[in-house]
Amino acid sequence: MASSLTNLVSDHLYEQRIRQDSLSVEKLATTFAPLFQSAQGDALQEALVAAGGEMGGRLMVIDEDGKVQFDSFSRLCGIRLQLPEVLSILTGGQNTAYGIHHLEGGQHSLTADAADEYVAYCTASIIGTRGRLGVLLFVAPVQEMMTSLNNVQQQLLRVFLVIATAALVVAMVFSRVITRPITALTRTIQKMGKGDLSARVKVRGSGxxxxxxxxxxxxxxxxxxxxxxxxxxxxxxxxxxxxxxxxxxxxxxxxxxxxxxxxxxxxxxxxxxxxxxxxxxxxxxxxxxxxxxDSRRMELHTSLVDLSELTEETLRLLTPAAEQRGQNLTGRVTPGCTLVADRSKLSQVIYNLTENGLKYTPDGGEVSVTLSVEGRTAVLTVKDNGVGIPPEDQGHIFERFYRVDKARSRETGGTGLGLSIVRQMVTLHKGQITVESAPGEGSTFIVRLPMDGKEVSAS
Ligand SMILES: Nc1ncnc2c1ncn2[C@@H]1O[C@H](COP(=O)(O)OP(=O)(O)OP(=O)(O)O)[C@@H](O)[C@H]1O
Ligand SMILES: [Mg+2]
Known part of the structure; x- marks a missing residue:
């Protein structure tokens, strides 16, 4: 990009220069033609010097044989100049020619300053009344133009180098920023894969x-x-x-x-x-x-279950145990509450809850089991007036092996698995279980089961 841009700039500058010089030299050639033809040597020499000084270069008139006849510097008169621009007019049949030359060290410069490395030769044919008389040569010092062009080129190159470096750095930084979180994640996953389950990724950025x-x-x-x-x-x-x-x-x-x-x-x-x-x-x-x-291997063997009948049956099963301890086990069951469910699992739910009620209620206490229907939900309530559950334990009693009073439970034979089984089974039936309890006053467990198979919403 840098080089094509400098080429564009230099082409434009050259063209401008060529057009300008060619035009002036052509004009001068027509002005000098009558003087040359009529051999007014002094006048021509004077005119050459004046015009050369005005244009800031050297003007020479060369005859048809290629010999310098007049020179605004008055030094090369009589010498044959073999410049390509002169030859292209004398032998090439052109009217004007232009060329910029780089003079190697030691080559003679035709400009005023011998140190100039670049010169431009601009030629135009001098046409008299009987045809071509010779060639007007303008030697222009273009060193300044070339130097400034070089400067522009270097400047541009520098700018592009800076831009390229900056772009590279920005690209590298961006790629680092983008890949760093992924690398961190990968490292964490690898750590986890090796068994370190505590490995976490730092959450940063957005998106x-x-x-x-x-x-x-x-x-x-x-x-x-x-x-x-x-x-x-x-x-x-x-x-x-x-x-x-x-x-x-x-x-x-x-x-x-x-x-x-x-x-x-x-x-x-x-x-x-x-x-x-x-x-x-x-x-x-x-x-x-x-x-x-847990392993989700447990399947529900569903059938149409009469929950009312199932509740009565479970109560009958537990009555002897209650009677033995002088407890009053009562049931208030709304008849005809049916739903599609796994009979044995629901039976276990009722059994475990009622058994708990009896177990955690002192001799002579009361346990009442109620089954009612609220809309499309069957509501089973098991209420006792036993020891109750402290509020801080209520969130844990559904966990495996969790027992409020370890020593007491050991005595009564509890393992702390009953309620976690109950909750799993209720969840399997898309139901919900809640507990309300106050220590010393008793506990109430409420199970809500959907009768249409749709999940029970939180109440
Ligand atoms: N009705 C209740 N009244 C007071 N505490 C209760 C009641 N039901 C459960 N708990 C408390 O919750 C704990 C967990 O009950 P869960 O039924 O899961 O276990 P468990 O009765 O001890 O043993 P098991 O596995 O034989 O049922 C009990 O140990 C008890 O402390
Ligand atoms: Mg239990």
Missing amino acids: EMRQLAESYNTMADQLERLDRSRNQFVSNASHELKTPLATMKILLESLIYQPDMPAELRAEFMQDMNHEIDRLTSIITDLLTLTQM
Whole structure:
């Protein structure tokens, strides 16, 4: 671009110069023709000197043989000049010629200043009345023009160099800015791939990169949480399984090392061990249920379920246990509440909630189960007047293995899995479960199930 631009500028300058010089020289040639023809030597010489001084160059009149006849510098008279511009008129049949020449060191300059490197020769034929008389040669010093042209060229080159460098730097900076977040993300993903789940990307800037970083971090959070809860689950499960095993080992060792144990005690120990085995089995069943639901392998075996009937049935199942502890288990069930659902899972929901109500209510307490229909939603309420749940625990009771009073639950045989199973099953049925409770006053669990299969909205 720089060189083509300088070419454009120099072409324009040259052309202007050529036109100007050619025009003046042609005009002079016509003025001098009569003087040359009539051999008025002095007058011609005078005119040459005057015109040469005016044009700032050297004027020469050359005859048909190529010999200098008149010279405004009066030095080369009689010498044959073999310049291409002169020859192109004398032998080439042209009327005017122009040429710029670069004089190598030592070559004789025809201008006033011997140091000039560039000269321009402009020639025009002198036409007399009987044809061509000779050639008028104008030697113009163009050193100044060439120097300024050179300067322009260098200046332009410098400017373009600066622009190119700046463009390169800007491009590099931009590419760095664009790729840096991607590189950071890649590095973080690699870290995560190696097992460091705590790796996060720094969220910076705006637009798509920011969105990507945020989405990635959210995903990483989720993964980390999942990983942590899985670890917690495994350690809790192991702990829960260890307890009955330890109890059984003690009982068994007593039986082994005390062969003379009374038969009654022995029977009691056997009973205890049987009880622990039941407990283990129930924990393992619960765990299996939960992990099955986790891996989404649990399918709903749906059919048209009469929830009213199912509730009554579950209440009947639990009544003997309630009676044993003098508790009053009552049911207020709206008949004919049907929905398409998994019967055994809903049965487990009702059972677990009612069992909890009985378990966490002192002897002689009250547990009431209500089933009603609100629009297209079946509402199951299990209310007791038992120990209640402190507000700070209410957000956790649906977590696996979470028990409010660890010691008490151990006594009553709870593992802390019942409610998490309930919540999973309610969610599978697109329902919702909420709890209202005050310590010492009792608890109310409310389950809302859609009867038309559409998700229950938050209430
Ligand atoms: N009706 C209730 N009244 C008071 N506390 C309750 C009630 N229901 C649940 N809880 C509290 O919530 C905890 C979790 O209940 P969840 O049913 O999940 O476990 P669990 O009853 O201890 O054991 P299991 O797995 O045998 O059901 C209980 O340990 C208890 O502290
Ligand atoms: Mg329970």
